[in-house]
Amino acid sequence: MLNRTRIVTAAVELIEREGADAVSMRRIAAELGVGVMSLYNHVPSKAALLDAVAEDVLSRIGFTDDPSAHWTERVRIQARAFRRIAHHYPRSTMVVVSRQLNSTAGLLPVERALATLREAGFDGGEAVRMLRMFIAYVVGSLLREVGVTPTFAPVRAGAAVAEVDPALFPLVSELRPQLDSCDHDEEFEFGLELLVQAMAVRAAARAGARTGGGEGERGGERAGRGGARQ
Amino acid sequence: MLNRTRIVTAAVELIEREGADAVSMRRIAAELGVGVMSLYNHVPSKAALLDAVAEDVLSRIGFTDDPSAHWTERVRIQARAFRRIAHHYPRSTMVVVSRQLNSTAGLLPVERALATLREAGFDGGEAVRMLRMFIAYVVGSLLREVGVTPTFAPVRAGAAVAEVDPALFPLVSELRPQLDSCDHDEEFEFGLELLVQAMAVRAAARAGARTGGGEGERGGERAGRGGARQ
DNA sequence: GCGTGTCACGTACGCTGTACGTACGTCAAT
DNA sequence: ATTGACGTACGTACAGCGTACGTGACACGC
Numbered sequence: 001m002l003n004r005t006r007i008v009t010a011a012v013e014l015i016e017r018e019g020a021d022a023v024s025m026r027r028i029a030a031e032l033g034v035g036v037m038s039l040y041n042h043v044p045s046k047a048a049l050l051d052a053v054a055e056d057v058l059s060r061i062g063f064t065d066d067p068s069a070h071w072t073e074r075v076r077i078q079a080r081a082f083r084r085i086a087h088h089y090p091r092s093t094m095v096v097v098s099r100q101l102n103s104t105a106g107l108l109p110v111e112r113a114l115a116t117l118r119e120a121g122f123d124g125g126e127a128v129r130m131l132r133m134f135i136a137y138v139v140g141s142l143l144r145e146v147g148v149t150p151t152f153a154p155v156r157a158g159a160a161v162a163e164v165d166p167a168l169f170p171l172v173s174e175l176r177p178q179l180d181s182c183d184h185d186e187e188f189e190f191g192l193e194l195l196v197q198a199m200a201v202r203a204a205a206r207a208g209a210r211t212g213g214g215e216g217e218r219g220g221e222r223a224g225r226g227g228a229r230q
Numbered sequence: 231m232l233n234r235t236r237i238v239t240a241a242v243e244l245i246e247r248e249g250a251d252a253v254s255m256r257r258i259a260a261e262l263g264v265g266v267m268s269l270y271n272h273v274p275s276k277a278a279l280l281d282a283v284a285e286d287v288l289s290r291i292g293f294t295d296d297p298s299a300h301w302t303e304r305v306r307i308q309a310r311a312f313r314r315i316a317h318h319y320p321r322s323t324m325v326v327v328s329r330q331l332n333s334t335a336g337l338l339p340v341e342r343a344l345a346t347l348r349e350a351g352f353d354g355g356e357a358v359r360m361l362r363m364f365i366a367y368v369v370g371s372l373l374r375e376v377g378v379t380p381t382f383a384p385v386r387a388g389a390a391v392a393e394v395d396p397a398l399f400p401l402v403s404e405l406r407p408q409l410d411s412c413d414h415d416e417e418f419e420f421g422l423e424l425l426v427q428a429m430a431v432r433a434a435a436r437a438g439a440r441t442g443g444g445e446g447e448r449g450g451e452r453a454g455r456g457g458a459r460q
Numbered sequence: 461g462c463g464t465g466t467c468a469c470g471t472a473c474g475c476t477g478t479a480c481g482t483a484c485g486t487c488a489a490t
Numbered sequence: 491a492t493t494g495a496c497g498t499a500c501g502t503a504c505a506g507c508g509t510a511c512g513t514g515a516c517a518c519g520c
Contacts, residue, residue: 002468024507035469037509042467046508097373098328107399110409114401128408132374133421137363140370143327144362169337171344178358179340191363198428232499254476265500267478272498276477 002034004042008052015053015092023050054096055105061085065112071120072196078113079138079192090146097139120203130199137195145184232264234272238282245283245322253280284326285335291315295342301350302426308343309368309422320376327369350433360429367425375414 010031014023025046029036043049061081065074086093110131117127166173240261245253255276259266273279291311295304316323340361347357396403 025509026507037470037511038468040509094328098324107394107402111399111402114405118401124405125408128405129417129420132412132417133367133371133424136370136374136421137367138370139373140366140368141363143369143373144366164337169341171348172337172341175344175354175358178355182362187359187362190359191366194363194425194428194432197431198424201427201431202424255478256476267480267501268499270478 002032002038002042004052006032007039007042007049008056011049011053012056012089012092015095016089019091020095025049050095050099051101053092054099054101057085057089057092057096058105058109060089061109063109063112065116071116072200074116075113075120075134075196075199076192078109078116079134082109082138083142083188086142086146093142093146097143120199121206122203126202126206130202134195137191141188141191145188232262232268232272234282236262237269237272237279238286241279241283242286242319242322245325246319249321250325255279280325280329281331283322284329284331287315287319287322287326288335288339290319291336291339293339293342295346301346302430304346305343305364305426305429306422308339308346309364312339312368313372313418316372316376323372323376327373350429351436352433356432356436360432364425367421371418371421375418 007028010028011023014028014031025039026036028049029039039049043052062085063078063081066077069077113131113134114127117130118124122130164173164176172179237258240258241253244258244261255269256266258279259269269279273282292315293308293311296307299307343361343364344357347360348354352360394403394406402409
């Protein structure tokens with residue numbers, strides 16, 4: 001029996017196996033051993049199917065929200081959960097971000113994140129802004145990570161990049177080794193840490209302003225110059 | 231006379247006017263008053279054409295790098311320059327980010343950015359990491375901004391979003407007004423400021439470590455709780 | 461038996477990207 | 491002046507795309 005979820009999962013598998021360009025209604029139908037038009041009994045259009053794919057992938061984000069952990073650590077955990085899914089479905093992730101969807105699929109993560117940020121001491125408007133900024137960073141990072149290769153090979157093939165004139169671009173030329181290689185884990189954790197610390201500073205300033213006190217006021221984890229962690 | 235740049239600019243105009251889905255070789259040829267296959271004398275494939283579009287848009291980023299300004303301000307200026315182009319070619323921006331291109335188009339911005347970060351006191355590795363984090367944030371923000379609507383209407387039509395069960399998602403429900411509306415300028419500047427301040431803190435720590443001194447050491451602009459600026 | 465629905469399916473239409481062959485202008489060498 | 495090579499524009503053709511539409515098989519309440 002054909003149904004919507006079978007179609008969606010077939011689409012996800014096909015995307016991961018052969019890339020988003022290989023996706024066509026005929027291809028998916030063949031994958032399921034059915035006629036093309038049968039799909040349209042369950043999915044109104046290809047665009048809607050891709051939306052459903054995005055929704056499906058997004059809903060797979062697993063959250064192990066540990067209320068006992070410090071809010072900064074919970075922020076890290078949520079960001080990593082998001083990233084883990086993106087790495088598990090790299091090519092579908094491109095579909096997710098390419099396509100703005102107004103569904104309630106990503107609502108639970110949002111709820112959790114807002115709870116965490118409220119706990120950190122931000123009021124509603126600040127929490128939303130923080131969340132938006134954080135999502136922007138995570139999405140941007142994932143775009144770089146999963147977009148760097150069609151599959152998710154560890155690193156770009158190597159000397160695919162052309163020569164650079166050291167006279168025109170001295171710094172690019174000098175920093176070539178750092179620019180060419182990229183440890184995605186380390187890179188992500190670096191930015192994550194920077195953001196978390198910036199948020200902690202802001203939270204401390206908030207708390208300080210609220211209690212009318214001076215400046216420190218134990219805002220939690222005062223920027224430990226922290227390196228990447230894994 | 232047909233040539234590559236005429237084709238590319240026609241493609242950009244078409245994308246902006248009717249969206250990326252409307253782009254086809256036949257459509258572009260018709261736009262130029264030319265046969266379809268004539269395009270292939272100047273462009274090897276549609277994919278290559280879209281790459282060229284991305285490259286073209288990217289190369290339009292205008293930099294008025296003012297060496298007298300503080301490095302934090304220069305970071306802001308560069309980020310805004312990037313964003314301005316994305317707003318000028320919103321739909322083409324989507325093809326830029328959807329498509330990973332290994333060309334030298336975005337090399338000048340990279341060079342400028344690295345110079346700025348070096349001036350801030352970061353060594354090569356840190357400068358590259360900072361740059362990557364910054365690009366991730368900017369790209370993620372732009373994805374949200376330009377993806378929110380096909381055109382760049384100020385805000386989502388309005389009540390397009392479905393109802394949310396306040397019992398299941400209390401915070402989402404409570405913060406609905408903040409979540410629905412979004413002042414993109416303000417939002418962008420908020421995250422930008424947070425990032426710049428986080429970088430400044432890091433730069434100060436760096437400088438402190440290098441001089442062996444304590445902690446302050448005039449790293450520039452010590453986190454002024456700053457609001458958005460325009 | 462008989463409408464009424466749902467579901468799988470086949471056919472068909474107007475698109476798409478592009479491989480291939482052709483025709484015409486210009487320029488270099490003869 | 492003639493010839494040949496070459497670059498450019500073009501038309502045709504093919505395989506594949508999304509999907510509108512009609513058809514037939516089956517299950518149901520009356």
